[in-house]
Amino acid sequence: MKRVEQQAQFQRDLAMLILILWAMGQALIMTFASPEMRQTYLVVLFAMDVAVLVGYFGRPEACLALCSTVTCVWVTYKLYGVYMNGHVLYLLDYFLSPMPLLGAVGAKMYCLGIQGISNENAMLRQQVEELVLVDNVTGMYNLRALYRDMQVMVHYCDRNQLPLSLMEIQLRYESELRGMLPASSFTELRKQMCEVIHDSIRVEDRVYSVDDKGSVMVLLTTTERDSSVVRSRILNALSTTDKFSQILEAGTKLDVRISCKQYDKDVYGKDMIRFRKAVEAELVYDV
Numbered sequence: 001m002k003r004v005e006q007q008a009q010f011q012r013d014l015a016m017l018i019l020i021l022w023a024m025g026q027a028l029i030m031t032f033a034s035p036e037m038r039q040t041y042l043v044v045l046f047a048m049d050v051a052v053l054v055g056y057f058g059r060p061e062a063c064l065a066l067c068s069t070v071t072c073v074w075v076t077y078k079l080y081g082v083y084m085n086g087h088v089l090y091l092l093d094y095f096l097s098p099m100p101l102l103g104a105v106g107a108k109m110y111c112l113g114i115q116g117i118s119n120e121n122a123m124l125r126q127q128v129e130e131l132v133l134v135d136n137v138t139g140m141y142n143l144r145a146l147y148r149d150m151q152v153m154v155h156y157c158d159r160n161q162l163p164l165s166l167m168e169i170q171l172r173y174e175s176e177l178r179g180m181l182p183a184s185s186f187t188e189l190r191k192q193m194c195e196v197i198h199d200s201i202r203v204e205d206r207v208y209s210v211d212d213k214g215s216v217m218v219l220l221t222t223t224e225r226d227s228s229v230v231r232s233r234i235l236n237a238l239s240t241t242d243k244f245s246q247i248l249e250a251g252t253k254l255d256v257r258i259s260c261k262q263y264d265k266d267v268y269g270k271d272m273i274r275f276r277k278a279v280e281a282e283l284v285y286d287v
Contacts, residue, residue, distance in 0.1 A: 008112075008113045008114075008115075008117050009113070010113075011109045011110070011112045011113035012109075012113030014106075014109050015107070015109035015113060016110075018102060018103075018105060018106030018109065019103075019110075021102070022052075022099065022102055022103050022106060025095070025099055025102075026045050026049075026099070028095075029041055029045065029092050029095065029096060030042070030045070033092060034090070037090065037092070041092070041096065044070065044074055044096060045096075047070050048067065048070050048099060048100045048103060049103075050066075051063055051067045051069075051070055051100060051103070051104070052067065052100070052103035052104060052106070052107055054066060054107075055103070055104055055106075055107025055108065055110075055111065056107050056110060056111075058111060058114075060104070060107055060108040060111045063103075063104050063107045063108070064101075064104045064108065067101055067103060067104040068100070068101065070100040071097060071098070071100045071101055074096065074097060074100075075097055078093055132144075133145035133148070135209040137187055137190055137191060137209070137212075138190055138191050138194040138195075138209040139191070139194075140194045140198065140207050140208060140209040140216075141206060141207070141209070142208065142209060142210065143208065143210040143211070145208060146208040146210060146217055146276075147272050147273075147276075149206060149219060150166070150219065150272045150275070150276075151272060153219055153221075154263060154265075154270075157221065157263075158265065162221050163221065163222055163224075163262055163263075164219070164221060164262070164263040165220045165221075165222055165223065165224050165227050165260050165261065165262045165263065166218070166219060166220070166260065166261060166263065166275065166276065166279045167217065167218040167227060167230065167231070167258065167259070167260040167279070168215065168217050168218075168258070168259050168260075168279050168280060168282075168283065169197060169215070169216045169217075169218070169234065169256050169257070169258050170214070170215045170256060170257045170258075170283055171213065171214040171215070171254075171256055171257075172255040172256055172257050173255060174213045174214055177189065177214075180249070180252070181247070181248075185247050186214075188247055189214070189244065189247050189248070189254075190212075192244060192247065193214060193238070193244075193254070194207060194209055194216055195243070196234075196237050196238055196241050196243060197216055197218065197234055197237070197238075199237065200230075200234045200236075200237040201218060201220075201233075201234070204221060205218055205219060205220050205221065205230075206218065206219045217276075217279075218230070220260070224260055224261060224262035227260040227262075228260075230260075231258050231260065234258065235256070235258070238254055238256060239254075257283050258283075259279055259280070259281075259282035259283045260279070260282070261275070261278055261279045261282055263275060
């Protein structure tokens with residue numbers, strides 16, 4: 001990664017050096033040009049600048065084609081003048097001929113340097129997204145963390161002869177609330193809901209925000225029967241807290257559906273997705 005970054009930095013530095021030399025060359029041409037050739041040089045330099053600018057806008061292939069065209073037209077024009085009209089070739093004519101291609105090389109090096117940085121940033125962004133285990137809205141663990149912890153907790157509870165249950169809390173009228181509330185208010189509702197649920201469970205249990213619809217899952221080291229105590233505590237906390245009063249309109253009640261299922265090694269084995277889907281299926285019975 002460091003080598004790629006150094007290579008991209010070198011390409012950008014080289015492109016800037018070529019650009020400076022290219023600009024100085026144009027200034028020298030206009031400074032030492034004779035009065036009768038100054039207008040001709042100005043037209044060629046303007047066409048060259050436009051072609052090179054296309055390259056710095058991210059089109060190096062088009063830039064090279066245009067710069068090659070400018071060079072060919074310029075060389076053909078001067079040769080025609082020499083052989084057909086007896087014009088004299090000046091030193092600046094030779095100096096001007098490779099300048100469009102020099103500008104194209106600078107634009108190509110610049111694009112390669114920028115592309116290196118873009119590829120590196122894309123790779124880093126992908127790596128970060130793969131490693132992120134926290135929901136950026138609620139601050140709780142996300143679905144990726146849930147599956148990771150489920151695998152760990154299954155082995156832990158199996159070794160220590162502890163029960164393991166998975167509870168899901170889902171907004172009953174999520175689509176209506178999303179349509180009723182502004183996006184920022186719905187986001188705040190999700191955040192406050194997770195905080196209330198987190199404050200209602202034991203320290204050793206974990207809360208997970210698994211989607212952008214407000215669904216929350218809780219890993220519990222308890223049996224399915226005993227999870228009814230947690231369920232009652234969560235429902236009571238959600239109904240009595242005043243955290244939603246400034247988010248929801250008067251008369252609007254936050255209603256949720258809750259399901260819970262205990263892990264059974266003989267039924268689910270290591271298939272955590274199947275276990276989670278079984279918990280989701282239980283939501284249809286919470287009417």
